[in-house]
Amino acid sequence: MAEAGKTIEIEVLRYRPEQDAAPVAQSYQVPFTDDMSVLQGLQYIKDHLDGTLSFRWSCRMAICGSCGMMIDGKPKLSCKTFLREFYPGGVRVEALAHFPIERDLVAGVDDFIVKLESIKPYLIPREPRRLDEGEYLQTPHELEQYEQFSSCINCMLCYAACPQYGLDSKFTGPGVLALLHRYNADSRDGGRDERMELVNAEEGVWSCTAVGYCSEVCPKAVDPANAVNQNKVNSAKDYFLRFLRPGTKP
Amino acid sequence: MKRSNAPVFWGLFGAGGMLSALFGPMLVFITGIAVPLGLLLPRDLMSYPRMLAFAQHWAGKGFVFAVIALFTWHAAHRIFHSLHDVGIRGGTLAKLLCYGGALVVTLLALWSLLAIGF
Amino acid sequence: MSGRRPYMRPMNGWWRRDPFFVRYMIREATALIVAAYAIVLLAGVLCLSQGEGAWNGWLAAMRSPVSIVLHVLMLVAMIYHTYSWFEIMPKTMPAMFVGGKRVAAATITMSGLAAAVVAAVALFVVVWMLRP
Numbered sequence: 191m192a193e194a195g196k197t198i199e200i201e202v203l204r205y206r207p208e209q210d211a212a213p214v215a216q217s218y219q220v221p222f223t224d225d226m227s228v229l230q231g232l233q234y235i236k237d238h239l240d241g242t243l244s245f246r247w248s249c250r251m252a253i254c255g256s257c258g259m260m261i262d263g264k265p266k267l268s269c270k271t272f273l274r275e276f277y278p279g280g281v282r283v284e285a286l287a288h289f290p291i292e293r294d295l296v297a298g299v300d301d302f303i304v305k306l307e308s309i310k311p312y313l314i315p316r317e318p319r320r321l322d323e324g325e326y327l328q329t330p331h332e333l334e335q336y337e338q339f340s341s342c343i344n345c346m347l348c349y350a351a352c353p354q355y356g357l358d359s360k361f362t363g364p365g366v367l368a369l370l371h372r373y374n375a376d377s378r379d380g381g382r383d384e385r386m387e388l389v390n391a392e393e394g395v396w397s398c399t400a401v402g403y404c405s406e407v408c409p410k411a412v413d414p415a416n417a418v419n420q421n422k423v424n425s426a427k428d429y430f431l432r433f434l435r436p437g438t439k440p
Numbered sequence: 441m442k443r444s445n446a447p448v449f450w451g452l453f454g455a456g457g458m459l460s461a462l463f464g465p466m467l468v469f470i471t472g473i474a475v476p477l478g479l480l481l482p483r484d485l486m487s488y489p490r491m492l493a494f495a496q497h498w499a500g501k502g503f504v505f506a507v508i509a510l511f512t513w514h515a516a517h518r519i520f521h522s523l524h525d526v527g528i529r530g531g532t533l534a535k536l537l538c539y540g541g542a543l544v545v546t547l548l549a550l551w552s553l554l555a556i557g558f
Numbered sequence: 559m560s561g562r563r564p565y566m567r568p569m570n571g572w573w574r575r576d577p578f579f580v581r582y583m584i585r586e587a588t589a590l591i592v593a594a595y596a597i598v599l600l601a602g603v604l605c606l607s608q609g610e611g612a613w614n615g616w617l618a619a620m621r622s623p624v625s626i627v628l629h630v631l632m633l634v635a636m637i638y639h640t641y642s643w644f645e646i647m648p649k650t651m652p653a654m655f656v657g658g659k660r661v662a663a664a665t666i667t668m669s670g671l672a673a674a675v676v677a678a679v680a681l682f683v684v685v686w687m688l689r690p
Binding site for chain 3: 456458461463472482484485486490491492504507508511514515519521525549551556
Binding site for chain 1: 561562563564565566567569572573575576578579582586646648649650651652653655660
């Protein structure tokens with residue numbers, strides 16, 4: 191529905207490493223309709239106003255996790271956030287917090303990828319299983335133990351929300367620990383002991399101070415704060431009971 | 441990766457946090473407002489003979505020690521992490537001050553309660 | 559050369575950037591009051607161990623207007639500690655099921671706060687029954 195003449199100001203924190211010493215804000219006036227997402231606003235800028243603007247996006251329906259950015263200081267998916275929320279005052283967008291800025295709204299996510307791989311994010315069977323044994327059977331109750339944590343789309347909004355990750359990027363972080371919990375809580379998995387070393391480390395659950403903002407911003411209601419803090423109990427049990435269990439790492 | 445010793449301090453933090461969450465407000469009210477002012481409770485409820493008898497009983501000693509010690513270990517753990525939050529990091533000195541302080545308070549409480557006798 | 563020059567933004571003043579973080583810092587700051595109260599009690603126990611004169615000195619200090627005002631402020635902080643403690647408690651617990659349905663976080667918080675009210679009343683009643 192075209193509303194002739196309405197525009198909204200989108201202020202973007204630009205950064206071009208080849209020409210900028212530091213990030214600098216640049217404003218654009220974008221034609222506004224009340225059904226536009228922030229992503230559509232950025233796409234208008236790139237298509238009609240400034241082709242040099244760089245940003246990640248893909249599905250534009252909040253499932254790929256590509257378009258995470260800071261929108262008026264809060265970590266959000268730009269495809270799931272609407273310009274009408276900020277009309278007529280305008281909106282400020284910047285790259286996802288706590289990550290280095292590569293260019294404009296593109297954050298450097300190498301650290302997140304390395305961490306994802308480090309937690310063994312795959313089912314580790316308790317014992318080898320033959321084909322003729324058939325598939326694993328799982329009750330709805332068993333599914334409920336981990337299903338919520340399997341909803342993660344790797345959008346990293348929780349990392350932008352987490353001040354502990356921002357203060358020290360050695361922290362494994364909410365999303366990755368939620369994924370770790372997803373596997374530990376799956377009845378088909380037997381890899382808990384292998385993952386405990388990371389859980390028990392300072393870089394594991396013990397850097398978390400239960401701020402809880404990660405769960406607030408998660409677009410998929412994964413509740414990473416719960417995954418991390420539940421595992422503080424598991425880690426404490428492991429710490430105190432380790433001498434009673436043969437073969438447990440000291 | 442090195443195993444963290446955080447579970448010890450976190451456990452004390454949790455116990456102290458729960459104890460102070462359940463009993464902190466009323467303890468502050470009774471000892472710091474009600475009894476000193478004679479409000480709802482008589483002023484001589486905390487008189488020397490009564491408090492001495494309370495602290496000489498093993499249950500009284502236990503309760504007072506638990507409150508002082510656990511409140512302190514709860515606070516030490518949280519303050520240590522808050523220092524980190526506001527940029528005071530580099531661990532060792534902060535750890536010594538926070539957890540060392542809690543240890544000093546614990547030992548002083550223990551000593552006084554034992555000195556009071558049975 | 560790739561031309562990459564990643565830019566790290568500073569964390570200074572991070573907690574002032576969002577009300578959520580301000581509330582978190584207030585929650586954490588209640589620890590200072592928990593510590594302060596423990597030290598008030600420690601002072602009392604130390605005085606108690608030094609005899610009647612020392613104990614009466616502590617009692618007199620507790621009756622001073624400054625002490626009363628500080629304890630009122632400590633009471634407010636303690637109550638906020640209680641509230642914020644049970645507000646975050648559901649996050650530390652695994653999923654609980656009652657009658658096949660998932661127990662909501664709000665239910666856990668409300669139960670905790672109810673327990674705190676019961677504990678406060680119980681403590682008052684016990685002390686009141688032991689009055690001279």
